[in-house]
Amino acid sequence: MAAPVKSMDKPPAEFSPLNFTSFQKKSRTKSLSIPGTRPSVQNGQLLVSSGVTSLDYLLGGGLAVGTVLLIEEDRYDSFSRMIFKYFLAEGVVCRHELFVAAAQDDPDDILQELPAPILDDVAIHRPGEQPRMSCEPQDTLDAMKIAWRYQNLPKVQSALASSSRFGHYYDVSKTMEPEIRQAAKWHRFYHPEHPPLSSGTHSPKLESYSALLKSLRDVIQREGFDLTAPLPKSRNILRVGLHSLGSALWGDDLCCYNNPKNVHALTSFLYGLRALLRTSLSVAVVTVPSHLIQDRALMGSITRLCDNAIALESFKGSERETNPLYKDYHGLLHVRQVPRLNCLASHLPDHKDLAFKLKRKQFTIERLHLPPDLSETVSRVSKGELAGAATAAAACSSATSSAKHLDF
Amino acid sequence: MLSELLQGTDVGGFLLIQDSCSYSGRHLLKSFIDAALNREEVVHVLGLDVSEEELKEGLKSFVFQRLHFHDAYADPLGWTDNSPFTVHQFSSSRLTELLKQTAPSKPATLVIDSLSWVLRHISPTAVCHTLQQLKKGGAVRTIIGLLHEDMHSRGIVGSVCRLATSVITVEPGTKGEEALAKITKRSKSGKVTQDEQIFSIRKDLTVTVLSKPTNPGHKRSTTEEQVDPTANLTFNLRLTDAEREAKEKLALPFVFSKEKKTALLHSGPGSGKILYEPDASDDYDQEDPDDDLDV
Numbered sequence: 001m002a003a004p005v006k007s008m009d010k011p012p013a014e015f016s017p018l019n020f021t022s023f024q025k026k027s028r029t030k031s032l033s034i035p036g037t038r039p040s041v042q043n044g045q046l047l048v049s050s051g052v053t054s055l056d057y058l059l060g061g062g063l064a065v066g067t068v069l070l071i072e073e074d075r076y077d078s079f080s081r082m083i084f085k086y087f088l089a090e091g092v093v094c095r096h097e098l099f100v101a102a103a104q105d106d107p108d109d110i111l112q113e114l115p116a117p118i119l120d121d122v123a124i125h126r127p128g129e130q131p132r133m134s135c136e137p138q139d140t141l142d143a144m145k146i147a148w149r150y151q152n153l154p155k156v157q158s159a160l161a162s163s164s165r166f167g168h169y170y171d172v173s174k175t176m177e178p179e180i181r182q183a184a185k186w187h188r189f190y191h192p193e194h195p196p197l198s199s200g201t202h203s204p205k206l207e208s209y210s211a212l213l214k215s216l217r218d219v220i221q222r223e224g225f226d227l228t229a230p231l232p233k234s235r236n237i238l239r240v241g242l243h244s245l246g247s248a249l250w251g252d253d254l255c256c257y258n259n260p261k262n263v264h265a266l267t268s269f270l271y272g273l274r275a276l277l278r279t280s281l282s283v284a285v286v287t288v289p290s291h292l293i294q295d296r297a298l299m300g301s302i303t304r305l306c307d308n309a310i311a312l313e314s315f316k317g318s319e320r321e322t323n324p325l326y327k328d329y330h331g332l333l334h335v336r337q338v339p340r341l342n343c344l345a346s347h348l349p350d351h352k353d354l355a356f357k358l359k360r361k362q363f364t365i366e367r368l369h370l371p372p373d374l375s376e377t378v379s380r381v382s383k384g385e386l387a388g389a390a391t392a393a394a395a396c397s398s399a400t401s402s403a404k405h406l407d408f
Numbered sequence: 409m410l411s412e413l414l415q416g417t418d419v420g421g422f423l424l425i426q427d428s429c430s431y432s433g434r435h436l437l438k439s440f441i442d443a444a445l446n447r448e449e450v451v452h453v454l455g456l457d458v459s460e461e462e463l464k465e466g467l468k469s470f471v472f473q474r475l476h477f478h479d480a481y482a483d484p485l486g487w488t489d490n491s492p493f494t495v496h497q498f499s500s501s502r503l504t505e506l507l508k509q510t511a512p513s514k515p516a517t518l519v520i521d522s523l524s525w526v527l528r529h530i531s532p533t534a535v536c537h538t539l540q541q542l543k544k545g546g547a548v549r550t551i552i553g554l555l556h557e558d559m560h561s562r563g564i565v566g567s568v569c570r571l572a573t574s575v576i577t578v579e580p581g582t583k584g585e586e587a588l589a590k591i592t593k594r595s596k597s598g599k600v601t602q603d604e605q606i607f608s609i610r611k612d613l614t615v616t617v618l619s620k621p622t623n624p625g626h627k628r629s630t631t632e633e634q635v636d637p638t639a640n641l642t643f644n645l646r647l648t649d650a651e652r653e654a655k656e657k658l659a660l661p662f663v664f665s666k667e668k669k670t671a672l673l674h675s676g677p678g679s680g681k682i683l684y685e686p687d688a689s690d691d692y693d694q695e696d697p698d699d700d701l702d703v
Binding site for chain 1 (some may be wrong): 532533536562563569571592594602
């Protein structure tokens with residue numbers, strides 16, 4: 001596979017050990033070449049795009065085939081649903097097969113709402129582009145009068161993006177054209193269509209989850225995604241989207257009680273799901289309304305059972321909406337877990353304070369950084385509040401924010 | 409936004425009124441019933457919290473033929489054998505049947521007073537299932553439910569709120585008759601709008617929406633006085649305009665010419681150029697470099 005994959009444009013000033021390199025191992029390609037996938041530069045895993053290029057960068061290049069991405073929903077399920085739709089739309093554009101399961105909305109309705117892809121791909125957003133050795137430096141030099149030596153150094157590169165054509169961009173204001181959508185092959189599982197066969201069984205598994213797992217296994221075996229079966233001529237990836245697992249509409253009382261009766265229902269389902277995915281050419285995205293789950297230990301075991309896990313926290317309705325620090329963003333994004341697939345160390349994102357913003361043509365995930373504190377009239381109290389808000393968003397406080405409050 | 413919700417324009421939605429023991433949401437619920445009856449809609453009320461007389465109090469009597477009250481207040485669990493409606497009949501099939509009996513052609517508005525009583529006896533998953541099926545089926549135009557949020561755990565309240573298209577949380581206001589309503593509306597496209605309004609309900613069950621509440625938190629940030637540190641000093645830290653101009657004109661000590669700047673910024677590898685720029689006091693004479701020597 002000699003297709004040159006352009007690595008991310010990192011400025012020469014920065015050096016980090018987990019850099020993306022343009023080094024391509026020339027190996028005898030035993031890996032499969034499926035449209036819409038590419039091998040990871042780090043460990044050779046086959047990756048698919050999640051539909052959001054910033055999220056791909058965060059997860060180490062993309063979602064590895066055979067893994068599960070857990071998205072902890074935000075309070076009103078607006079942004080997690082958006083990422084869910086991006087994932088499915090990417091599958092339609094890359095001509096993968098889809099499996100959509102939902103309990104609240106009909107999967108047909110979800111597919112009708114997919115965003116339209118921007119197919120000419122003119123606007124590839126390159127935010128960190130430096131002004132290179134330009135012939136007319138007049139305007140750039142006049143920009144900085146005193147600190148002109150820093151003219152060519154990179155500005156703070158806040159948006160995360162890699163510059164390969166691996167992912168696509170979508171326009172949220174338009175829905176996907178029916179021709180593109182109907183060209184995709186997809187399977188559905190709508191929970192109200194599968195009524196429980198027997199009621200009152202005291203098994204640790206729930207009827208709804210068992211039916212879902214069985215349906216998924218049937219689709220994988222029938223359509224030839226199973227890696228244990230003999231390979232058909234052309235292979236494809238199955239994208240599995242499971243919406244709002246654990247909510248009350250799936251019949252699970254995980255969200256309702258502090259001590260739910262079916263404690264192990266969702267966890268045993270996820271265990272079975274991961275086993276099924278590892279032996280097939282599929283990727284799954286699962287959304288869970290984690291803000292309703294009271295038991296933190298249970299949420300921890302759900303996170304451990306999935307490979308990648310991110311949590312979305314939207315500012316709508318919370319007191320953070322009025323915080324001036326967050327005014328450009330729609331919410332915070334926390335990376336809960338990154339997988340260690342066939343290697344000892346995982347690729348960790350460089351920055352832990354991440355915020356997201358849903359624009360019309362892009363879902364950007366940016367590093368949250370404090371703007372320079374220029375006004376001298378900011379009182380001590382509010383400085384502490386700003387620092388508190390920033391540290392609350394990250395596990396470890398960033399050095400820049402604490403240095404500002406040193407006073408000599 | 410409260411007045412738009414009272415007009416009941418969106419069909420197929422589930423409006424949830426959340427109250428607590430400090431302020432009862434039943435008055436607002438009755439206003440909604442009144443507004444629906446005035447719009448010539450057929451309204452079915454599942455009464456579990458209060459008796460029929462108490463609920464009908466305040467509503468005009470000529471609309472009663474469109475109002476159908478299913479009394480589950482007297483005997484909710486069916487201990488006597490002839491109870492008009494029991495809690496266990498709260499399932500979508502039974503309710504659809506009930507609604508079709510009275511209004512076979514027009515979809516009716518279903519009012520549930522209150523959901524808390526139903527949640528006490530039936531599991532939350534079954535209740536959510538029923539509400540979802542009623543929303544999707546065609547027999548019901550809108551569902552309006554009352555929920556006492558302090559009766560249930562956060563998880564149950566959250567699960568029911570997830571199903572609702574609009575949630576109104578009522579709280580007592582600052583002055584006597586007024587109450588504060590926090591409204592969250594979820595549209596079909598997934599957009600969420602929120603609003604806070606102060607309202608009061610008159611005797612004839614019409615709702616008057618008063619102005620938005622003044623948030624004390626906002627006030628603090630906007631009316632904070634900008635303390636000017638350059639005032640009240642014994643020395644002058646301010647600049648007049650002429651002084652500012654002179655300051656701008658001053659040549660900075662390390663200001664280089666444009667060529668020197670570009671050369672320094674884009675310096676090629678291994679370049680050891682010496683760039684000399686004569687200063688104002690330098691006497692640069694090409695001919696005699698040692699012109700100033702007095703020899």
